[in-house]
Amino acid sequence: MHTLVCGSMEWSLYWRILQIYSRFIGLLNFFIKNLILLIELLMLIFSLPFTMKQVSGILLSFCYTAIFVPVIFITGESFSQNSPFIFHHISTLDGLPSANVNSILQDKNGYIWVATNDGLQKYDGYTFQSFHHDPLNEQSLSSDILYSLLEDDQNNIWSISFLAGFNKFNTLTARNLRLNDLDNALSKDFFRSTGLCKDKDGNIWLIGTENIARYDVRSSKIEFIKDKFPATLHPYFIAAQLDASKNQLWLADLNQGVCMYDLAEKVFYCHDYNPKKLSVFDLDFRPMRLYLDKEKNLWVIGNEISLAKYDPESGLSVTYQLYASPNYSIVNVKKKSAPKGYKPVSISAMLEDSRHQLWLGSGSLGLMEYQREKDSFMVVSSENNMAIIFILIPLSIVFQKTGMDLSG
Numbered sequence: 446m447h448t449l450v451c452g453s454m455e456w457s458l459y460w461r462i463l464q465i466y467s468r469f470i471g472l473l474n475f476f477i478k479n480l481i482l483l484i485e486l487l488m489l490i491f492s493l494p495f496t497m498k499q500v501s502g503i504l505l506s507f508c509y510t511a512i513f514v515p516v517i518f519i520t521g522e523s524f525s526q527n528s529p530f531i532f533h534h535i536s537t538l539d540g541l542p543s544a545n546v547n548s549i550l551q552d553k554n555g556y557i558w559v560a561t562n563d564g565l566q567k568y569d570g571y572t573f574q575s576f577h578h579d580p581l582n583e584q585s586l587s588s589d590i591l592y593s594l595l596e597d598d599q600n601n602i603w604s605i606s607f608l609a610g611f612n613k614f615n616t617l618t619a620r621n622l623r624l625n626d627l628d629n630a631l632s633k634d635f636f637r638s639t640g641l642c643k644d645k646d647g648n649i650w651l652i653g654t655e656n657i658a659r660y661d662v663r664s665s666k667i668e669f670i671k672d673k674f675p676a677t678l679h680p681y682f683i684a685a686q687l688d689a690s691k692n693q694l695w696l697a698d699l700n701q702g703v704c705m706y707d708l709a710e711k712v713f714y715c716h717d718y719n720p721k722k723l724s725v726f727d728l729d730f731r732p733m734r735l736y737l738d739k740e741k742n743l744w745v746i747g748n749e750i751s752l753a754k755y756d757p758e759s760g761l762s763v764t765y766q767l768y769a770s771p772n773y774s775i776v777n778v779k780k781k782s783a784p785k786g787y788k789p790v791s792i793s794a795m796l797e798d799s800r801h802q803l804w805l806g807s808g809s810l811g812l813m814e815y816q817r818e819k820d821s822f823m824v825v826s827s828e829n830n831m832a833i834i835f836i837l838i839p840l841s842i843v844f845q846k847t848g849m850d851l852s853g
Contacts, residue, residue, distance in 0.1 A: 540573040542566060550594035550602070552616070558602055560591035565604060565614065576619065584620040586612050593640060597662060598647040605638040611651055613660075624651065624660070624667070642687035642694060644708060650694060652685045657694070657706065670706065670713070677717045680704075686735040686743070691757065695743055697732035703745055703755075724762040725755040736795040738803060750778075750789040767792075767822060769810055775822040 537544055543563035550558045557568040564577040565586060579585035588606035595603040602614045610625020625638075640652030649660040651667070658669045674680065682704075684697040692708035703725050704715040719726045725743065730751035736744040745753040752765040767790035768776050768783045775790065776783075783789070790813075794806035803815040805822070812825040 535568075541568075542573070542575050547590075547592045548594040548604070550596060552596050552602065553600060558594055558596075560594050560604055562590050564589045565591055565602070565612075567616075576614070576621075583623070586614070586621050587623045587625055595641040595643060595649070597643060597649055599662060603641050603649060605641060607637060607639070609638075611638050611641070613649075639683050640685035642685055643689075644687060644692070645689040650685070650687060652682050652696070654681050654683070656680075657682070657696075670711075673706070673711060673713045675713065675715060675718045678704075678713075678715060683733065684735045686737045688737055688741055688743075688757075690741065693757075695735055695737070697735050697745070699731060702726065702728055703732050703735075703743075721760075723760055725753070728753055728762065728764065730764075734792075734795075738797045739801055744795055746792045746795070749791055752792055763820075765822075769824070773810065773824050775810075775813065775824060777821070 535541055541559070541561070543561035545562035546559055547562070548560040552558060557570075559566040559568060559573075564575050567574040567576070576586060578587065578589045586604075586606075587609035591604040591606055591612070593603075593605045597603060597613075600616055602616055604612045604614065606612070610623060613622040613624065615621070637654040638651065639654055640650075642650040642652070644650060644659075647662050649662065651658045651660055656669060656671050658667045660667050678698075679700055680696075681699040682696050683699060686695045687693070688695065694706040694708060696704040696706070698704050698715070701715045701717065704713065705725075706713050714721070714723070714726065716726045725745070728745060728751075730747040730749075730753075732745045733748045734746040736746070738744065741757060743755040743757065745755065747753075750766045750768065752767060753762050754765075755762045766778045766783075768778050768787040769790050770776055770784075771786050776787065778784075778787070788809065790810060791808050792805050792813075793808050795803065797803045803817070805813040805815060807813055810824050814823045814825055815821075816823060
């Protein structure tokens with residue numbers, strides 16, 4: 446078992462520097478106090494035209510700012526706001542072949558796998574090992590442009606390439622199985638692959654724009670389910686999520702909206718075939734992404750302001766139209782038009798952490814937090830405010846201690 450600790454030496458170095466600064470501040474405080482006493486004595490002797498309050502305030506603000514400005518440069522790129530964590534930027538200068546990273550996965554052994562626009566990368570915390578497409582080697586990757594990494598129960602790393610099908614990469618032998626040129630007429634749709642899911646039996650579900658298949662990990666056979674589609678369905682699947690506990694494969698289709706294939710019943714449900722009258726199949730916006738949280742709610746992300754939460758237990762759906770007010774608070778506008786000055790909020794990603802906190806990524810507002818108890822959304826402050834925090838805190842302490850008047 447390899448435990449990956451990225452940049453541990455850099456972390457120790459940062460903390461050591463901060464410790465040195467802390468000690469330096471203590472010594473400087475001692476020096477400032479004695480210097481103020483000296484200035485006060487000189488003022489009494491020479492009758493200088495300044496008040497002690499003004500002199501000490503100016504001196505303290507200058508000294509504290511001189512200390513904290515270097516700290517900003519040391520920590521500004523490494524800390525997020527109010528966070529004890531240090532982020533180490535790994536780029537092409539560190540051996541990463543491409544700066545375009547499309548998917549990241551940590552395997553059971555602790556290694557980091559990175560799908561890029563220049564092949565598949567394995568990172569051990571120090572160096573990268575690269576795997577590429579070789580037109581002369583059928584056991585190489587089908588393409589160097591890869592997405593959507595997934596690890597199966599046999600420690601194989603799966604990936605997709607939109608125009609070159611699916612890849613099953615054996616991490617022990619570094620040999621790859623391409624699933625795009627099968628002797629089945631239905632497999633032609635798999636050259637446009639869009640998703641990977643794993644069911645409770647460890648089998649891999651392969652999602653193409655116009656077809657779906659189950660890959661049996663024990664027999665290495667593929668079962669296509671296109672014959673289960675309703676006759677009126679002309680699919681273009683772009684995203685998928687599998688609820689293993691309920692044997693339900695959820696799909697985002699550009700034509701029918703949200704669809705679902707029941708793995709146990711072997712029945713395909715969608716807007717055109719909805720005998721149970723499930724509300725999720727009647728959403729009035731086009732789904733672009735799907736996410737299943739740990740409470741098994743299905744989140745449906747639209748292409749603009751639209752977002753929906755579907756509870757499979759109750760069968761009810763809640764739809765949100767998110768806008769940001771001028772002060773960057775998030776408002777769910779239920780009318781057709783938003784108030785003047787409000788800007789639409791588009792969601793690009795979702796993730797639930799180990800504490801069941803749901804986070805949302807927005808292309809316009811950065812990071813957002815979902816507050817379950819209020820059923821509302823909140824913008825997480827930008828890390829760009831770090832410098833302001835480091836400067837304003839020491840200066841406010843100075844002015845409070847000296848009673849300086851900042852109004853001029």
